Amino acid sequence: MIRNVLESISGIEIYPIISLLIFISFFIFIITWVVKLDKKTVSKLENMPLDDDDQSQISGRK
Amino acid sequence: MAVETFYYDNKIVRNFGFATIAWGIVGMLVGVIIAIQLYVPWLSFNLPWTTFGRLRPLHTNAVVFAFAGNAIFTGAYYSLMRLTKARMFSDTLSKIHFWGWQLIIVLAALSFVFGITTSKEYAELEWPIDILITIIWVVFAINMFGTIAKRRERHLYVAIWFYISTVITVAVLHIVNSMELPVHLLKSYSVYAGVQDALTQWWYGHNAVAFFLTTPFLGLMYYFLPKAANRPVFSYKLSIVHFWSLIFIYIWAGPHHLIYTALPDWAQTLGTVFSIALIAPSWGGMLNGLLTLRGAWDRVREDPILKFMVVGVTAYGMSTFEGPMLSIKSINAITHYTDWTIAHVHVGALGWNGFITFGMLYWLWPRIFQTKLHSVKQANLHFWIGTLGIIFYALPMYWAGLTQSLMWKEFTADGFLQYPNFLETVQQIVPMYIVRSIGGTMFLAGTCIGAWNMFKTAAAGTLLANEKAEAPALEKDFKEPQGAHWHQWLEGKAVHFTVWATVAILIGGAVEMIPMYTVKSNVPTIASVKPYTPLELEGRDIYIREGCNNCHSQMIRPFRSETERYGEYSKAGEFVYDHPFLWGSKRTGPDLHRIGGKYPDAWHYNHMDDPRLMSPGSLMPRYSWLLEDDLDTQYTATKIEVMQTLGVPYAEGYAGQALNDLKTQAEQIAANLRTQGVANADASKEIIALIAYLQRLGTDIKGNAVSQAVHK
Numbered sequence: 001m002i003r004n005v006l007e008s009i010s011g012i013e014i015y016p017i018i019s020l021l022i023f024i025s026f027f028i029f030i031i032t033w034v035v036k037l038d039k040k041t042v043s044k045l046e047n048m049p050l051d052d053d054d055q056s057q058i059s060g061r062k
Numbered sequence: 063m064a065v066e067t068f069y070y071d072n073k074i075v076r077n078f079g080f081a082t083i084a085w086g087i088v089g090m091l092v093g094v095i096i097a098i099q100l101y102v103p104w105l106s107f108n109l110p111w112t113t114f115g116r117l118r119p120l121h122t123n124a125v126v127f128a129f130a131g132n133a134i135f136t137g138a139y140y141s142l143m144r145l146t147k148a149r150m151f152s153d154t155l156s157k158i159h160f161w162g163w164q165l166i167i168v169l170a171a172l173s174f175v176f177g178i179t180t181s182k183e184y185a186e187l188e189w190p191i192d193i194l195i196t197i198i199w200v201v202f203a204i205n206m207f208g209t210i211a212k213r214r215e216r217h218l219y220v221a222i223w224f225y226i227s228t229v230i231t232v233a234v235l236h237i238v239n240s241m242e243l244p245v246h247l248l249k250s251y252s253v254y255a256g257v258q259d260a261l262t263q264w265w266y267g268h269n270a271v272a273f274f275l276t277t278p279f280l281g282l283m284y285y286f287l288p289k290a291a292n293r294p295v296f297s298y299k300l301s302i303v304h305f306w307s308l309i310f311i312y313i314w315a316g317p318h319h320l321i322y323t324a325l326p327d328w329a330q331t332l333g334t335v336f337s338i339a340l341i342a343p344s345w346g347g348m349l350n351g352l353l354t355l356r357g358a359w360d361r362v363r364e365d366p367i368l369k370f371m372v373v374g375v376t377a378y379g380m381s382t383f384e385g386p387m388l389s390i391k392s393i394n395a396i397t398h399y400t401d402w403t404i405a406h407v408h409v410g411a412l413g414w415n416g417f418i419t420f421g422m423l424y425w426l427w428p429r430i431f432q433t434k435l436h437s438v439k440q441a442n443l444h445f446w447i448g449t450l451g452i453i454f455y456a457l458p459m460y461w462a463g464l465t466q467s468l469m470w471k472e473f474t475a476d477g478f479l480q481y482p483n484f485l486e487t488v489q490q491i492v493p494m495y496i497v498r499s500i501g502g503t504m505f506l507a508g509t510c511i512g513a514w515n516m517f518k519t520a521a522a523g524t525l526l527a528n529e530k531a532e533a534p535a536l537e538k539d540f541k542e543p544q545g546a547h548w549h550q551w552l553e554g555k556a557v558h559f560t561v562w563a564t565v566a567i568l569i570g571g572a573v574e575m576i577p578m579y580t581v582k583s584n585v586p587t588i589a590s591v592k593p594y595t596p597l598e599l600e601g602r603d604i605y606i607r608e609g610c611n612n613c614h615s616q617m618i619r620p621f622r623s624e625t626e627r628y629g630e631y632s633k634a635g636e637f638v639y640d641h642p643f644l645w646g647s648k649r650t651g652p653d654l655h656r657i658g659g660k661y662p663d664a665w666h667y668n669h670m671d672d673p674r675l676m677s678p679g680s681l682m683p684r685y686s687w688l689l690e691d692d693l694d695t696q697y698t699a700t701k702i703e704v705m706q707t708l709g710v711p712y713a714e715g716y717a718g719q720a721l722n723d724l725k726t727q728a729e730q731i732a733a734n735l736r737t738q739g740v741a742n743a744d745a746s747k748e749i750i751a752l753i754a755y756l757q758r759l760g761t762d763i764k765g766n767a768v769s770q771a772v773h774k
Contacts, residue, residue, distance in 0.1 A: 020335075026306070026310055027307060037299060045217055047294050048145060049144070049285050049288045050292070050294060
């Protein structure tokens with residue numbers, strides 16, 4: 001069935017190379033993105049879990 | 063901006079939390095039972111329902127989908143509401159999700175016990191349950207995206223990214239790998255065969271680890287670790303790099319489960335390269351977690367919650383270092399099929415998934431029940447007994463795996479196998495199996511202590527079912543501030559984000575799989591390989607029903623140590639009619655790919671009745687009901703037709719003749735058995751079909767294949 005659909009693709013060697021290229025460009029994209037993030041946003045983001053108001057400190061510790 | 067008042071739903075969190083711990087105990091208990099069965103084989107009581115081959119899938123599925131699954135939902139529901147400043151989108155959907163998931167678990171447990179299985183690891187459930195899973199998963203997705211859509215917080219915290227990628231990827235994986243054609247309500251055949259089926263299965267299996275046991279738990283880590291430590295994550299920027307590189311790389315690494323198999327070389331190499339690349343994001347995540355505690359280590363010493371999380375994150379680091387190492391060909395050659403893999407898996411499951419879950423539950427319970435934890439002391443006890451349990455589990459299994467592998471590969475000076483009897487290599491590691499079961503029991507004991515602690519905490523407090531919260535609504539026509547960067551466009555908008563995450567995972571899957579499905583030359587056909595006869599096909603289905611693949615592989619790797627022991631190494635072309643493939647992943651018993659013709663029929667007859675008759679000291683369970691139960695042939699014709707639809711070349715109209723052929727072959731085998739001394743052999747019994755299948759295995763290319771053993 002499925003395996004018979006498109007039998008004519010050739011040049012299998014190209015697949016790993018394409019995949020590597022996609023990955024590298026993607027990685028560069030992410031790194032630039034992160035480097036350019038401004039401090040204010042980052043600090044707002046990283047504090048998101050902490051700034052809700054249920055901190056009544058009722059757990060066993062403390 | 064008017065401040066709105068709303069309520070978080072803690073009841074759903076409590077329900078998932080209790081389900082987590084209850085199923086955790088069940089799943090771990092079954093694990094301990096099958097661990098003991100490996101050295102006390104009569105513990106299956108010669109009953110079909112309690113044999114290792116049926117209980118092992120029950121154990122793995124219970125731990126993965128029931129324990130870890132409910133844990134994910136517990137934490138994701140709790141944190142998603144807080145991070146989006148919104149109640150879940152729909153209480154009804156939450157309830158359907160909860161009860162639907164528990165129903166799936168119960169159905170799954172029943173079906174495994176009754177031998178209803180597809181045999182594909184962690185995807186053993188039959189098609190009606192697969193459909194139910196899809197529906198419930200979609201309910202979860204709607205509930206989650208609905209909550210995100212009505213959020214009162216513009217930004218999506220990184221934990222939510224991990225949840226989104228989980229929801230999407232698990233859906234894709236589940237649907238692609240569960241493509242099967244029903245024979246009847248409780249039986250289906252995978253639409254993929256042989257190598258393709260194996261690749262699809264391990265693309266799934268690997269990414270189930272990635273997107274069910276890793277990404278959602280990282281989401282939990284990024285929320286609950288800062289919560290428990292009361293400080294923000296070490297580096298938010300690192301968490302972004304962590305996220306994207308992790309999901310992007312993970313999806314490619316699946317073929318590392320199939321190294322040195324009949325899978326084409328290029329796919330194996332792709333799997334290795336990406337697996338090694340995975341160390342970087344994984345360790346980035348681990349360090350990010352551990353460094354969050356910088357300057358708070360004094361608290362770690364006192365707080366059991368932080369202790370659980372620290373060991374959990376460390377276990378994550380260990381298993382994500384070990385995994386890539388196991389993907390290196392020369393290492394994989396030693397560890398694959400052995401208990402090393404089992405040790406590896408349990409460092410991840412017990413350490414990472416288990417301990418993050420326990421840490422999270424201990425943190426959550428006092429809060430939603432508005433009281434103190436019943437006993438910090440007991441939580442500490444749980445921590446220590448659990449940690450020791452992991453050590454007592456993992457170390458003996460590493461040792462067992464290594465020992466057995468070296469014994470498999472040992473040659474005498476004259477070039478013969480040092481241990482030609484497989485059983486000898488099993489008996490050598492039985493002491494390790496005993497210690498391992500003690501380790502598992504300790505971990506289970508810890509879980510029971512935890513359950514008691516949670517129960518007492520809940521009893522002492524009252525559930526804050528609807529927790530009041532306030533936040534301003536989001537402005538409807540929000541404009542990005544001048545100079546805002548495109549990254550904020552991506553990060554703030556759930557839809558864009560989801561699309562890109564999907565693209566990232568689809569590329570990985572597609573590049574790997576499309577060539578596999580499309581290029582014929584990837585699976586060279588072998589002219590002498592013919593479809594199974596109807597009787598063999600029925601025998602194969604018994605093999606699947608009994609879960610023999612949980613102990614036996616059918617994939618001989620091209621090493622001299624394997625070709626000497628088992629015969630000619632396995633070729634991709636031999637499996638083209640195998641819907642599903644049955645390569646297996648672990649050799650508690652010997653490989654069976656070339657078992658055909660190795661023994662007379664009567665040997666199998668007696669061996670299945672009681673393995674210890676033929677192989678004294680064997681730990682294989684008894685299967686004597688196969689000698690008594692009649693073979694059910696009412697679906698034989700349908701099975702042939704379904705196989706034809708899948709492309710197996712039976713002659714036109716063969717289904718009509720199948721039953722006759724089946725009977726003729728069965729009579730022949732019964733006659734053989736009688737001449738070999740089994741006086742009461744009866745052609746209508748299940749054992750006859752199983753013998754037919756076993757005697758057929760690997761024989762298609764016998765005789766005309768030249769031995770081309772390579773390596774070692």
